[in-house]
Amino acid sequence: MTEANINYSLNIILIIASVCFFIFIVNMVRTKKLELKYALTWLLTSFSFVVMAVFPQTIYFVAKILHIELPVNALFLCVIFLLLLMVFALTVAVSRQAIRIKKLIQEIGLLREEIRKNSLQ
């Protein structure tokens, strides 16, 4: 069971797609559209996609360590785990922002009333 089993055209498509994705992410970071904090995760993710597309053996290797019979299941496991982590991190970020936004809204309301009061005096 080596890369010999892999359909070559599929392999090439995967390589092109993952490289494009990586370039896209790098470009987003370069133009400062992604905050570095979140960019790091995406850079690593897209880079690992490239590695997996170029060297499919890595998946076989991972499957072997985890004692998973089918390499594709190892891939799914890793990806789902990663996605769950990312979604959770986003939920945390959204909660924190909701609290911050609420505070700002309250502050604006209070300040507005204070300014109005002061301008009347």
Next chain:
Amino acid sequence: MKTLIIIPAYNEAENLPKLFKALKDTGEDFDILTVNDCSTDDTEKVCREYGINVVTLPVNLGIGGAVQTGYIYALRNGYDIAVQVDGDGQHDPQFIKHLVNRVKDGCDLCIGSRFIENEGFQSSRVRRIGIRYFSWLINLLMKTRITDPTSGFRACSKEVIKLFASYYPKDYPEPETVVMVLRNKLKVSEMPVIMKPREKGVSSITNFKAVYYMIKVTLAILISSISKKSVVKEND
């Protein structure tokens, strides 16, 4: 003692004038603050006409965020007692002095309850069952009998103002805040009041949301009863 009446209001332009008049008729010494939760009607204009202080939020925050704004205002302006009164005319201002007196006597949170003397508007049957369930749950967890934990007619001390200014739940906040206050070892008591059915407009809790409401509040009460004691933390 400096007392502030906090009135959260969302589209209550029709109900507010009556409430303001009733508040003035009590002849008590207190300031009034309306928190206008980004109403789409003339709520702000009505308040200005009556010379009532009003904080208008630029974005709708929901009942919790609006009420909390009032508590932040109370804290910053050095009020000793804050009384929460709904803007929809359900709460009769003549009971305010009873609630305030109880706080002056050393109680930290005094809740106006419909179910002590069972007078006045008693809410629908289904809601009463829900309220009794929350009451049972709070009694089970905190060993304190609160007959009307969903009541938004409450007076609170400086200590509680501080607590609420630092943390206040977003929606359906009342039962959770009662547990929060109890959890912080502060004194909670109840006073019989008579409530009226709301004058105009609709309640924020529709039948459709009832199930979500029950689950959310149950969870909030459970979490609140095991959360860290002094929740006075900076929400950074």
